[in-house]
Amino acid sequence: MPFKPDQRWSDVTPRSQFMNRRQIMAGAALLGGSLLGGRAMAAGYSTDEPPNTLEEISSYNNYYEFGYSKEEPAEKAQGLTIDPWSVEIAGMVDKPGNYGLADLISGLTIEERIYRFRCVEAWSMVVPWQGFELSGLLAKVGVQSGAKFVAFETLFRPEEMPGQDGGTFPYPYVEGLRLDEAMHPLTIMATGIYDQPLPKQNGAPLRLVVPWKYGFKSIKAIVKITLTDVMPPTTWNILAANEYGFYANVNPGVDHPRWSQASERPIGGGLFGGRKDTVLFNGYGDQVANLYAGQDLRVDF
Secondary structure, three states: OOOOOOOOHHHHOOHHHHHHHHHHHHHHHHOOOOEOOOEEEOHHHOOOOOOOOHHHHHHOOOOHHHOOOOOHHHHHHHHOOOOOOEEEEEEOEOOOEEEEHHHHHOOOOOEEEEEEEEOOOOEEEEEEEEEEEHHHHHHHHOEOOOOOEEEEEEOOOOOOOHHHOOOOOOOOOEEEEEHHHHOOOOOEEEEEEOOEEOOHHHOOOOEEEOOOEOHHHOOOOEEEEEEEOOOOOOHHHHHOOOOOOOOOEOOOOOOEOOEOOOEEEEOOOOOOOOOEEOOHHHHOHHHHHHHHOOOOOOOOO
16 A cells, blocks of 8 residues: 555554564563653553554544544544643642643653553454553652542533533543552553554543543543542443443443443454454453452442
């Protein structure tokens, strides 16, 4: 396929070549080298499954602030202003305040994590994120004794996010994690995809990624993080508590009331790509199942 001037290498590079590149990068990281201006490859946390292309990742999105179809965010998000950007840190922390994005990230290691991504709608992708562990940010601001949950809030700017202007959603979008989930090393704050800044339609400039949970937990365009001792409200749970629980762990044994979660449709598989079985915790059970010891995941769904 001929290369067009507006294409990126990740749009056209065969997956096998990309995975070979990841292996080279992993080797460099093990030798103690830094990659891409301080970025490092965290091979121990990444899947060896081939990632989707940048075009697939950036053109098939749920981001209702920019429309209900999968294609609308790529078009309508381009008018969003993401520089300058600040994040308010609030609640039970030692260092509350409004932080510019550069100051917030300063001193934190940006790593590449190739994660499986599973939507509650039963489609899936594999995404090569760049980001930092949320635990590092929480350590930086100082979590106070008694904090049990982390709450997140998305930007509210109806003049640039047309989906927020009216409608049935209680904007701004809010989400939350239990503190031990937030502190888990798999939980990251993403700043990029494929070695470049996060596209606006994918949640730029800062989004949460929790790979063992359904994608709606991975809140986009974060402007506020609050430490609290009570379970915070979350948007989809507010809208339909019987369909969207607070935990939202990927679980083939707990169907959505309107469809099965036993299987999923990988994006990029083509017309005859078929479906594959859903795996508990999206395949990350060895790392995270201990977080839920003693819990009934059919009740705490």
